Amino acid sequence: MRGFLEAYCEKSIQAAPLAVFRILFGLMMFAGIVRFWAYGWIEARYLDPALHFTYYGFEWVQPLGNWTYLLFVLCGASALMIALGWKYRLASVLFFLSFTYIELMDKTTYLNHYYFISLVAFLMIFLPANAYFSLDARSEKYRFQRVPAWTVDSIKLLLALVYIHAGLAKINSDWLLEAMPLKIWLPARTGMPLIGGLMGKEWVHYAFSWAGMLYDLSIPFLLLWRPSRWLALALVVVFHTLTAVLFPIGLFPYVMIVSVLVFFEPRLHHRLLQGLSNVLGIRKSRFDNGREWRPGSVMANRFRMGVLGLFFIWQLLLPWRYLCYPGELFWTEEGFRFSWRVMLMEKTGYAQFKVVENATGKWYYVNNADFLTPFQEKQMGFQPDFILEYARYLKGHFEARGGQEVAVYVDCFVSLNGRPSQRYIDPGVDLGREKESFSHKTWILPFNDEIKGL
Amino acid sequence: MKKSILLLLVLAATLYACSSGSTDPDGAGNGPGGNEVRFDRSAMLANWADNIILPSYNAFLSSHANLSAAMQTFRANPTLENLVGLRESWRASYKSWQRVDLFEIGPAEEVGLRLQVNTYPADVALIESHVAGGSYDLDLPSNRDSKGFPALDYLLNGLGADDAEILQKFMDEPAYAAYAADLIDDIGARVSGVVSVWNNGYRDSFVAADGATATASVDRYVNDFIFYYERFLRAGKLGIPLGVFTGTPAPETLESYYLEGLANELFLEGLDAVRDFFNGRHFGSTTQGESLASYLRALNTVKGGEALDARINAQFNAARTLVSGLGSFQSEILMNNPPIDMLQAYDEVQAAVPLLKVDMVSAMSISIDFVDADGD
Numbered sequence: 001m002r003g004f005l006e007a008y009c010e011k012s013i014q015a016a017p018l019a020v021f022r023i024l025f026g027l028m029m030f031a032g033i034v035r036f037w038a039y040g041w042i043e044a045r046y047l048d049p050a051l052h053f054t055y056y057g058f059e060w061v062q063p064l065g066n067w068t069y070l071l072f073v074l075c076g077a078s079a080l081m082i083a084l085g086w087k088y089r090l091a092s093v094l095f096f097l098s099f100t101y102i103e104l105m106d107k108t109t110y111l112n113h114y115y116f117i118s119l120v121a122f123l124m125i126f127l128p129a130n131a132y133f134s135l136d137a138r139s140e141k142y143r144f145q146r147v148p149a150w151t152v153d154s155i156k157l158l159l160a161l162v163y164i165h166a167g168l169a170k171i172n173s174d175w176l177l178e179a180m181p182l183k184i185w186l187p188a189r190t191g192m193p194l195i196g197g198l199m200g201k202e203w204v205h206y207a208f209s210w211a212g213m214l215y216d217l218s219i220p221f222l223l224l225w226r227p228s229r230w231l232a233l234a235l236v237v238v239f240h241t242l243t244a245v246l247f248p249i250g251l252f253p254y255v256m257i258v259s260v261l262v263f264f265e266p267r268l269h270h271r272l273l274q275g276l277s278n279v280l281g282i283r284k285s286r287f288d289n290g291r292e293w294r295p296g297s298v299m300a301n302r303f304r305m306g307v308l309g310l311f312f313i314w315q316l317l318l319p320w321r322y323l324c325y326p327g328e329l330f331w332t333e334e335g336f337r338f339s340w341r342v343m344l345m346e347k348t349g350y351a352q353f354k355v356v357e358n359a360t361g362k363w364y365y366v367n368n369a370d371f372l373t374p375f376q377e378k379q380m381g382f383q384p385d386f387i388l389e390y391a392r393y394l395k396g397h398f399e400a401r402g403g404q405e406v407a408v409y410v411d412c413f414v415s416l417n418g419r420p421s422q423r424y425i426d427p428g429v430d431l432g433r434e435k436e437s438f439s440h441k442t443w444i445l446p447f448n449d450e451i452k453g454l
Numbered sequence: 455m456k457k458s459i460l461l462l463l464v465l466a467a468t469l470y471a472c473s474s475g476s477t478d479p480d481g482a483g484n485g486p487g488g489n490e491v492r493f494d495r496s497a498m499l500a501n502w503a504d505n506i507i508l509p510s511y512n513a514f515l516s517s518h519a520n521l522s523a524a525m526q527t528f529r530a531n532p533t534l535e536n537l538v539g540l541r542e543s544w545r546a547s548y549k550s551w552q553r554v555d556l557f558e559i560g561p562a563e564e565v566g567l568r569l570q571v572n573t574y575p576a577d578v579a580l581i582e583s584h585v586a587g588g589s590y591d592l593d594l595p596s597n598r599d600s601k602g603f604p605a606l607d608y609l610l611n612g613l614g615a616d617d618a619e620i621l622q623k624f625m626d627e628p629a630y631a632a633y634a635a636d637l638i639d640d641i642g643a644r645v646s647g648v649v650s651v652w653n654n655g656y657r658d659s660f661v662a663a664d665g666a667t668a669t670a671s672v673d674r675y676v677n678d679f680i681f682y683y684e685r686f687l688r689a690g691k692l693g694i695p696l697g698v699f700t701g702t703p704a705p706e707t708l709e710s711y712y713l714e715g716l717a718n719e720l721f722l723e724g725l726d727a728v729r730d731f732f733n734g735r736h737f738g739s740t741t742q743g744e745s746l747a748s749y750l751r752a753l754n755t756v757k758g759g760e761a762l763d764a765r766i767n768a769q770f771n772a773a774r775t776l777v778s779g780l781g782s783f784q785s786e787i788l789m790n791n792p793p794i795d796m797l798q799a800y801d802e803v804q805a806a807v808p809l810l811k812v813d814m815v816s817a818m819s820i821s822i823d824f825v826d827a828d829g830d
Contacts, residue, residue: 183756187491188666188819200491202756248667248821348816350808357701364701367689381812413808418757420765421812 009305011149012292014266015132016273018152019085022129023276024258025120026083029095032251033076042072045109049373051393052106053386056436061104068105074098082124085134089125096121108379108386112342113252116162120259123158123311126304127151131293133273133284144293154308155262158315160220165319165340167216172453174330174344176213179205180417181346189246215239223263236260247343325440330416331447333383334440349382349424351412353391355398358405366394382414382424384441391431408432422448493752494744496664499671501734501743503657509737510553510727511649517543517550518642525638528624529631537621541610545716548603552723554645556682556731559675560660561651568686569595570644574604575707578612581605585629592640601637604709609634612712668821676746676820680810683728688807691721692777692800695787705787715782722777725803729770732763746814753817762813769806776802 036042046052046063054061064071075098081091100118103109128151130136131144174180179202186199186208198204215235222232240253261268277284295301322335329336330345353366368377371393380386391408398406407430414424422445425431429443524543528536551572558568580600584590592601599605609630614620624630663671689699690709695717697703710716730737734745742748747763754761776799780786786796814820 184753184817184819187493187753187756190491190493191495191664191666200493200756202489205756346816346819348812350811352804352807362701365693365698367699369685413812415812415816418759418817420760420762421808421816 009148009150012146013149013152014269015128015145015147015293016266016269017262017264018127018129018131018147018155019133020269020272021152021155021259021262022085022088022124022134023083024261025124025255026079026081028251028255028258029079029099029117030076030083033072033079035251037072037076042068044373045375046102046105049106049376050371051390053108053376053380053389055104055107056385056438058104061101063105071098071102075102082129085130085136088130088134088136092121092125092129096125107337108376110337111249111252112337112340113249113255115338116252117255119158119315120155123154123308126308127154128293132287137287140289143287143289144291145288146290146292148293148295152262154312155259156220156224157312159256159259159262160224161312161315162340163216163220166342167213167218168454169319169339169341169344170209170213170216172344172451174417174451175209176453178417179209181344182208184346184418185247192245212239219260223260226265229263232263233260243343249343327440327444328447328451330451331414332441332444333385345417347382347414347416348378348421349380349412349414350421351381351387351390351410351425353394354409354411355394356407356409357402358407360404371397381412384425384444385436387412387425388431388434388436388441391434395432406432416447419449489756491752491756493749494664495666495670495672495749496661498734498744498746498749499661499664501736501745502675502731503652503660505736505741505743506731506734507554507557508649508652508657510557511645511652513737514547514550514554514645515642515649517547518638518645521547522638522642525631525635529635532621532624532631534617534621537610537617537624541713544603544606544610545713548607548710548716549719549723551603552720553727553737555686555724556679556727558682559678560656561648563678565644565648567644567648569598571602571641572604572709573598573602574607574709575711576600576602576604576608578608581608581633585627585633588629592636601640603641604711605637606634607710607712607716609637610712611710666819666821672818673821676815676818679728679731679746680807680815683810684807687721687724687728688800688803691717691724692783692796692803695783696793696796696800698797698800703787703793705784708783708787711784714784717783718777718780721783722774725770725774725777729767729774732766732770746818750814750817757817762809762817766806766809766814769802769809773799773802773806 046068047065052062074094078091078095078098081087082095096118099114099121103114103118128144128147130142131147134142137143170176183202183205186205189199190196192199219232219235219239222228222235236257240256243249244253274284276282295304319339322329322339325332325334327334330347351368353368354363355366356363368380372380372390380390387410391410395406395408409427409429410425410431411427412424413421415421424445426443426445431443434441434443521540521543524536524540528540554562555568555572562568577599580597584597584600590597590600610620613623613630660671663669667673693699695703695705695708705711708717709720732745733747734743735741736743747767750763750766751761776795780796780799781789783796786793790796
């Protein structure tokens with residue numbers, strides 16, 4: 001085993017796939033930042049709201065007022081630097097930190113694909129992605145044509161973990177036996193050109209559900225196995241294009257499409273880079289020096305391998321942490337985020353908060369629009385940790401205003417995957433007294449139904 | 455590379471063939487998996503526009519014409535009888551307004567019609583200063599609470615303790631009538647402006663935007679519709695006067711505060727407008743067209759489960775029954791501490807909110823805001 005590992009670590013491959021990945025990733029991230037800014041989302045998501053929903057342990061990560069724009073500039077600039085391979089080490093650290101900071105500012109905007117990007121960015125800090133076809137590699141000292149095989153393989157592994165976890169998460173009775181939530185989402189799309197006529201049909205809902213599950217579970221293997229690789233790419237393109245057309249998921253489908261190119265033979269990447277060289281008038285051959293990139297000192301390499309090892313163990317375990325919690329995962333959402341449960345639920349909620357002054361018994365309802373944006377209110381309505389954080393905010397707000405202690409109760413209704421709405425939170429619990437933690441939230445009412453499966 | 459392009463073409467062709475070839479004409483439901491949601495969003499939009507929204511606006515404009523005429527009659531001949539006639543026209547027009555108040559979309563949204571026509575409570579001091587000063591700019595946002603139906607409420611019902619006193623005020627001070635006439639003209643001009651935009655292109659673009667994104671008509675209007683129910687019907691007409699958001703009742707914030715009992719009628723008219731719209735009922739008729747209710751029924755052919763449209767209708771009816779049983783809102787609030795019956799009625803009105811905002815929105819997959827969301 002030890003011998004195998006050592007031999008594997010010694011194995012080297014062409015650096016071209018890594019260079020192509022770096023360039024495409026950097027460009028997509030730059031485009032993503034520009035898009036976010038252009039839609040006015042910096043104001044709408046980070047500057048306008050009166051309060052921000054924070055991640056447990058990261059309450060200190062807050063928008064920086066007008067400096068938030070600078071954060072986005074930094075993030076976009078470092079993405080471009082990554083694409084160019086210019087001061088790559090610094091750029092990859094900056095990009096990881098700025099992007100992750102942005103995502104941590106408000107969990108209302110949490111998306112699995114933003115998390116994915118943070119993970120890739122972290123991984124890239126440790127990869128010599130600037131060894132080939134980069135501005136850094138103009139210097140002979142940093143120019144290498146070959147890199148260790150594990151560098152490209154680590155990206156493949158991360159992608160495979162995402163797909164497989166997403167596929168496993170689809171093995172549940174709602175998805176496979178009820179075709180939920182596609183049964184809700186697809187009929188809304190009957191007006192689409194070309195495929196709209198299909199979207200109302202029940203068999204299509206089932207076909208999409210099963211195909212989605214099989215796709216997620218099999219695609220990493222189809223990509224790994226050479227004879228099926230082109231077929232796999234075609235599937236990736238069709239699948240992600242369909243999701244892009246059907247659902248508002250931004251750039252994610254395109255990020256996935258370009259990412260899977262790492263599975264291909266270097267021949268393809270050399271061709272792509274040659275094409276790019278022709279366009280830009282670069283002499284590509286100057287990078288083909290036959291040199292192999294070697295990790296620095298033994299200590300540095302051990303550190304690198306240790307970090308990456310822990311990183312992947314973490315990735316393997318985190319999606320399963322929900323097993324530590326009682327109750328239905330989709331209902332309580334304890335352990336739901338960061339585990340590749342993508343497009344699995346149609347969940348909607350409505351929460352009406354009641355504030356009671358303890359001394360006088362005087363009570364009143366809260367108008368959520370006074371404190372939250374419509375998007376925040378929507379996300380808050382069905383996620384217990386949001387409800388708690390908001391209740392505690394309300395307690396602070398009304399105690400500061402009225403000068404006396406208040407209790408905060410909520411009457412909340414949630415509908416999950418087309419079921420009739422059901423009361424979600426114990427209306428008799430003063431949420432102002434509850435505290436956020438990793439332990440189970442006992443004030444979530446039990447789910448009236450059962451969803452079988454993983 | 456060639457192979458994959460070929461494959462893509464084949465896949466696209468198959469999808470296309472399936473979508474165009476499999477439209478069996480005799481409807482849904484043959485065996486498991488054979489069900490189909492058949493619903494035409496643009497037919498619903500057309501029904502909304504042609505049979506509900508525009509006829510409601512036209513009815514409002516004709517009630518407003520009556521109001522204008524009654525105002526002229528009264529100014530020409532300020533008698534007790536003409537004052538009563540003017541008040542009746544105002545009351546009819548105010549009720550008719552409840553049938554269009556919920557359609558704050560497109561041109562109405564652009565000009566903020568609701569704020570222009572029905573901001574209450576009215577600012578009495580501001581009204582008096584306009585009347586006394588004789589010059590005012592009704593376009594100013596700061597003057598919104600000195601005009602519209604609520605200001606007319608003050609002028610027609612609140613100037614004196616009884617009709618004789620009110621009439622005396624109008625006779626002593628002609629500026630009151632002049633101001634009231636200006637307010638009536640202002641309402642007419644603003645609503646006519648909105649209707650003319652509807653008639654000159656907006657109707658067609660409204661119906662044409664039949665997609666399912668946050669900018670499509672159905673998604674946008676359903677959001678506005680629920681917002682109306684929650685914010686203006688539930689909170690504005692009941693909740694705020696009851697003090698449910700402050701803990702202190704505030705009867706002076708009632709709609710038509712100066713004519714006791716009218717607030718009840720206005721609320722019920724608004725609720726009926728909501729219910730009729732939900733059911734796609736043509737204005738002034740019992741015919742029903744494509745609507746949110748029929749959409750929910752169509753979706754249920756695939757989704758199964760209980761009939762949500764029936765639940766929502768039952769909730770509207772339950773709310774209506776309780777509110778109809780109340781005395782005038784003024785007396786309910788002032789005579790009872792706390793006003794238990796009215797609070798109960800409020801709860802029944804409130805109970806429709808989760809049905810609309812959670813169950814209906816979720817069943818229809820309505821987008822609430824333009825954002826990326828991967829469903830988690």
